[in-house]
Amino acid sequence: GRSPIHHAVLYGDSQTTRLLLDMGIDVNTPATDGRTPILLASIEGHADIVDILIEHGCHINHVYFSAITPLSVASDRKHYKVIQRLLDAGAD
Template identity: 30%
Template sequence: MTGSNDTRGKANANRPDQQSVDDQRHDQGPPGSVNDSSLPSPERIQELLFEAARIGRDDMITPLIDAGADLEAHDIKGHTALVLATYNGHESTTGLLLELGAAADGDTVSGSPLMGVCFKGHLRIAKKLIDAGADANQRNSAGQTPLMMASLFGHRDIIDLLVSNGADLRAIDAAGNDAVSLARAQGNEEMASWLLELGP
């Protein structure tokens, strides 16, 4: 099967992995007022938003937005605050970012926020994103869909959610793989058979 051997490598590339948090978040956190003369630089404010999203610091999110941080900005790896929160499993932070206007389908280097959630298996966060309008068929740069990610890593509950929200079971990525072939590439014949039963 063409391209299946490197699919998992692509899925792991550019992941918004949780990073260590330095002590600066304690003594350089967002000020209580956006008029504070000690306000950090715009660049630092943006960095703090990414860090807050990555570690699930809900208390920092709104003050940072009020101080000028951009919800749709990308960090050095190409990820938005929403991608960082969703990938790292922070459900309440995800909800807050969506309430503040973060785009559920925001396009990043790793695809949509839903793509990373399906990779990691965060069902409740996947539901939040779909409820907020996330497209179950949005593709990443390799032509992969959220359902392909869920199939690759065996997340049946997420597959059920995606299919019930219009995910295409027969979509094919740029390397010629569909969800069934991706499951088989991981040696998961049970998943592959189940996917075939789901299909038309």
């Protein structure tokens, strides 16, 4: 299952994402499948959500299934705005 933060991120709802994080939701909370909000935002190409998650201190180099990172999925899907934001924040 997914929590409200995961649903907000998946649907690109920046207002709800920011509200939940401002209320104290952990920015790095994984869904039951292990995917974190930053990974989901990178998969979906939601650059504005990526910015919000970075502002709230997410782990931008989170590794999913031993090799998948937010930067790698954004690159695979050619989400150039997300790639730039991740690189600007120090992703590798």
